Amino acid sequence: MAQFWKPGTEKPRLVEDEDGGVIFLSSSYSSSSSGYGYVSIEKQRQRLPVYKYRTAILYLVESYATTIVVGETGSGKTTQIPQFLKEAGWADSGRVIACTQPRRLAVQAVASRVAEEMGVKLGEEVGYTIRFEDISNPDLTRIKFLTDGVLLREMMDDPLLTKYSVIMVDEAHERSISTDIVLGLLKKIQKRRPELRLIISSATIEAKSMSNFFLSSKRRQALEGEELRPRLEPAILSVEGRGFNVQIHYVEDPVRDYVQAAVSTVLLINDKEPPGDILVFLTGQDDIDAAIKLLTEEARSNGKNSSGLIILPLYSGLTRAEQDLIFSPTPKGKRKVVISTNIAETSLTLEGIVYVVDSGFSKQRFYNPISDIENLVVAPISKASARQRAGRAGRLRPGMCYRLYTEEYFLNEMSVQGIPEIQRSNLVSCVIQLKALGIDNILGFDWPASPSPESMIRALEVLFSLGVLDDDAKLTSPVGFQVAEIPLEPMIAKMILSSNELGCSDEIITIAAVLSIQSIWFSARGAQKELDEAKLRFAAAEGDHVTFLNIYKGFLQSGRSSKWCHKNFINYHAMKKVMEIREQLKRIALRLGIVLKSCETEMQLVRKAVTAGFFANACRLEAYSHGGMYKTIRGSQEVYIHPSSVLFRVNPKCVIYHSLVSTDRQYMRNVISIDPSWLTEVAPHFYQQQRHNPTIH
Numbered sequence: 001m002a003q004f005w006k007p008g009t010e011k012p013r014l015v016e017d018e019d020g021g022v023i024f025l026s027s028s029y030s031s032s033s034s035g036y037g038y039v040s041i042e043k044q045r046q047r048l049p050v051y052k053y054r055t056a057i058l059y060l061v062e063s064y065a066t067t068i069v070v071g072e073t074g075s076g077k078t079t080q081i082p083q084f085l086k087e088a089g090w091a092d093s094g095r096v097i098a099c100t101q102p103r104r105l106a107v108q109a110v111a112s113r114v115a116e117e118m119g120v121k122l123g124e125e126v127g128y129t130i131r132f133e134d135i136s137n138p139d140l141t142r143i144k145f146l147t148d149g150v151l152l153r154e155m156m157d158d159p160l161l162t163k164y165s166v167i168m169v170d171e172a173h174e175r176s177i178s179t180d181i182v183l184g185l186l187k188k189i190q191k192r193r194p195e196l197r198l199i200i201s202s203a204t205i206e207a208k209s210m211s212n213f214f215l216s217s218k219r220r221q222a223l224e225g226e227e228l229r230p231r232l233e234p235a236i237l238s239v240e241g242r243g244f245n246v247q248i249h250y251v252e253d254p255v256r257d258y259v260q261a262a263v264s265t266v267l268l269i270n271d272k273e274p275p276g277d278i279l280v281f282l283t284g285q286d287d288i289d290a291a292i293k294l295l296t297e298e299a300r301s302n303g304k305n306s307s308g309l310i311i312l313p314l315y316s317g318l319t320r321a322e323q324d325l326i327f328s329p330t331p332k333g334k335r336k337v338v339i340s341t342n343i344a345e346t347s348l349t350l351e352g353i354v355y356v357v358d359s360g361f362s363k364q365r366f367y368n369p370i371s372d373i374e375n376l377v378v379a380p381i382s383k384a385s386a387r388q389r390a391g392r393a394g395r396l397r398p399g400m401c402y403r404l405y406t407e408e409y410f411l412n413e414m415s416v417q418g419i420p421e422i423q424r425s426n427l428v429s430c431v432i433q434l435k436a437l438g439i440d441n442i443l444g445f446d447w448p449a450s451p452s453p454e455s456m457i458r459a460l461e462v463l464f465s466l467g468v469l470d471d472d473a474k475l476t477s478p479v480g481f482q483v484a485e486i487p488l489e490p491m492i493a494k495m496i497l498s499s500n501e502l503g504c505s506d507e508i509i510t511i512a513a514v515l516s517i518q519s520i521w522f523s524a525r526g527a528q529k530e531l532d533e534a535k536l537r538f539a540a541a542e543g544d545h546v547t548f549l550n551i552y553k554g555f556l557q558s559g560r561s562s563k564w565c566h567k568n569f570i571n572y573h574a575m576k577k578v579m580e581i582r583e584q585l586k587r588i589a590l591r592l593g594i595v596l597k598s599c600e601t602e603m604q605l606v607r608k609a610v611t612a613g614f615f616a617n618a619c620r621l622e623a624y625s626h627g628g629m630y631k632t633i634r635g636s637q638e639v640y641i642h643p644s645s646v647l648f649r650v651n652p653k654c655v656i657y658h659s660l661v662s663t664d665r666q667y668m669r670n671v672i673s674i675d676p677s678w679l680t681e682v683a684p685h686f687y688q689q690q691r692h693n694p695t696i697h
């Protein structure tokens with residue numbers, strides 16, 4: 001084990017110097033290594049690197065339409081800048097300061113932190129909004145955190161976002177699909193609202209290219225002519241925050257199983273290295289839960305040294321109590337091990353991390369317009385991400401990063417930057433949102449990074465088949481407008497609308513609520529057999545969607561009991577969330593004139609409604625090899641039913657899936673059996689070319 005590592009050193013420079021900015025400030029920051037445990041909140045704020053730039057930031061926001069702030073994670077961008085703005089009067093006379101984040105968990109975490117720093121109740125002066133959860137007050141909230149997706153929704157009611165004086169688009173380097181759309185739209189809004197100020201902030205950004213994006217050629221010409229107020233060329237401010245080296249260790253040979261390697265490395269650090277918390281980067285709930293189980297077992301058998309470990313998962317969908325544990329200080333004599341998804345890379349800062357273990361992977365969305373398949377893939381991260389991850393170890397004092405890949409791989413094979421999400425996603429949701437905002441020429445839209453024309457055409461085709469767009473690619477009335485109004489993916493929205501006609505809206509709304517959360521099952525953690533048995537109690541021959549209905553019924557009959565959930569391996573918090581989302585969907589449905597109606601036991605109607613939304617995801621059984629091989633009807637891609645599905649090994653002839661995940665194969669998650677003849681009924685255009693195919697009829 002001792003030879004496992006080949007120590008090397010690399011000082012990750014997290015911010016490249018920019019010489020092209022209008023204003024460039026730089027100073028190195030060195031924090032005391034005493035930690036933050038015993039100082040007042042005001043002192044903590046003053047110690048953050050952005051504090052030194054308070055005056056500069058306020059000056060730039062006053063003078064420039066757009067300010068780009070680049071600063072390392074933990075330097076205080078997200079929590080401090082909105083407060084500086086508020087203190088300087090940007091939230092006076094009923095105006096609101098907005099700060100967007102790509103991730104919901106980050107929205108909740110930073111909003112509660114800022115409320116705490118300001119000594120106010122969350123939901124009043126400081127609030128937040130994420131989909132299906134609005135903890136803000138239109139009269140009181142002056143600083144509002146929200147996902148960029150929610151900001152897009154707000155544009156549908158208020159296209160110029162008039163209530164906001166400053167909008168800070170945070171984590172811009174993540175280049176999430178919604179961030180890119182928001183940036184394109186804000187650039188348009190700025191033309192109409194010269195008083196609006198934008199701050200674009202991120203941990204690493206190609207500040208120059210972002211700056212060029214906001215500086216169109218027309219503006220450049222205008223600038224050459226006369227002095228304008230506010231100045232239109234963006235200002236760039238660089239906040240340098242890290243003062244500590246991170247020693248990088250690489251593995252000598254590629255590891256076969258990164259979960260096992262991560263666990264061994266944590267134990268090695270715990271045995272050999274001085275106190276300090278450990279942050280492990282894995283990819284998603286599955287491998288995080290697997291790692292926790294393995295680590296708990298190995299730590300137990302490892303004896304006394306490992307008894308001081310506090311092992312915590314970090315992924316979206318955690319409850320508030322679980323989040324609090326992550327952020328609370330580590331008790332003396334203990335060592336926290338946080339096993340996280342990408343979320344801890346830049347969105348959240350955890351105090352006390354001294355060691356980072358980087359698997360080199362993250363879950364990423366990939367879309368292939370040729371096969372029309374989008375799935376979540378565990379894929380290698382970029383060098384930029386690897387540097388960010390390493391940087392998490394050096395906040396308080398010199399740290400160490402253990403990379404579970406070779407140095408040779410890092411140097412020669414890792415890509416420099418990730419690909420913006422818009423260039424690797426299915427664009428159905430994106431297109432409908434732009435259409436709903438009146439942007440008709442989508443190919444000509446001013447994108448920070450252009451999506452491929454093929455993906456665009458695929459999206460238009462699906463939306464046409466869904467009856468959402470007409471021949472002129474305009475939203476249809478009423479279906480198109482209704483689908484755009486429902487804050488869910490267009491396929492789910494269409495499924496809800498169809499359920500109204502079919503008379504099963506009560507059931508479909510429950511299904512839609514369940515599909516919009518990650519999982520209602522309790523993660524098995526070593527009890528796979530019991531979990532499978534629990535699933536069998538609810539399993540419906542039709543598939544997962546109908547199984548959800550059985551669970552929902554059982555939950556109601558139990559009087560919404562947490563004990564009942566526990567007994568059946570169902571996640572009680574997830575069920576509570578389902579109930580909340582269901583209530584909200586019910587309200588939206590009523591507003592759209594959908595009358596809630598149950599089809600009682602007529603499950604065929606439910607399956608038809610699912611088909612009306614998800615026809616594009618239809619697959620047919622091809623062979624019984626490997627537990628049942630399917631092919632997508634449209635693209636002939638090989639897919640398999642995920643082992644977590646109740647239809648695993650049942651293998652109906654024709655199925656529809658909700659989403660795909662890819663590991664060794666492409667797996668369908670949430671699967672329902674259908675009658676193939678329904679496909680040409682609900683989507684004749686989409687399946688036209690397949691008419692000759694005998695299995696469709």
Ligand code: CDP
Binds near residue numbers: 110
């Ligand atoms: O946005 P940026 O990464 O630059 O930093 P931030 O999120 O504003 O965090 C600044 C500091 O606030 C962190 O270093 C933490 O010390 C603290 N913080 C915290 O203790 N708890 C949170 N939920 C968020 C921030």
Ligand code: MG
Binds near residue numbers: 078346
């Ligand atoms: Mg931040």
